[in-house]
Amino acid sequence: MTEETRYATLDCHYVPHDLVLTDIGPDPLAVTRAYAAIASLGLWRAKQAVTATPPVTFVLGLPESDVLKLVHRLREAGATADAVPQTGS
Template identity: 40%
Template sequence: MTVEYFTLVCDEVPHDLVLVHPGACPLDVAQVVRRLTGLSLWRSKVLVDQAPVVILDRVPEEIAESAVAALRDAGGRAEVRQRPEPHSPGPVA
């Protein structure tokens, strides 16, 4: 019986966009969240009120960085977090 190990390699590591704080005007931030996610304004406002919350998950770094800039322009505090690499489940039999 031979044991084989597989290592998955991907060129781009996914990132999460996290809204840390909605700032002084949460409605402006909710409008940006609406544009980013396609949610309704009401659902975007609910999401903003739950900060800290992940707004976008598993997106390329460039998209996450531009979304952070848009949220900061609206008055919110946001950050990009790199997804941790999944651990290897072990040998495949």
Template identity: 40%
Template sequence: MADEYFMLVCDDVPHDVVLTDPGVRVMDVVQVVRRLTGLSLWRSKVLTTQSPTVILAGVPQEDAVAAVSALRDVGAQAGAREQPEPGFLKH
């Protein structure tokens, strides 16, 4: 019997939140990253300074849009993108 893979049809495709540039208010961005991720202050700062980086992975679209908005409000450049389709689903 051949292996078959099925993708469940969902209302919401998972999104990633990507921080591309923290801007000049780095510590404000670090605080937002800390609030969004639940990471320690030190880890949030490391994550922020390693941009471009994925801040949140696999979140619903509404959460991704809210996170991007919070990051942009403090001067960062960020965006949300749909997670790519798994390789085994591509034809």
């Protein structure tokens, strides 16, 4: 009987990111509307999430490019938001 050796290549370029809202800025309604559109929520639920004590982590474990698009939408509405890489636990 012969042993078979298998090798695998791991792709470590994918690091999941989170969307973190650190400040809702001067126009909370605009940020609430932007978040409601992103999360497919009603305004009431979006307002509850947006006005929670910052920092608020909204989106978990997406590719960096996707999170950066969402960060851009929130920043256009006046919020301070960042794409934060997840750390391995």
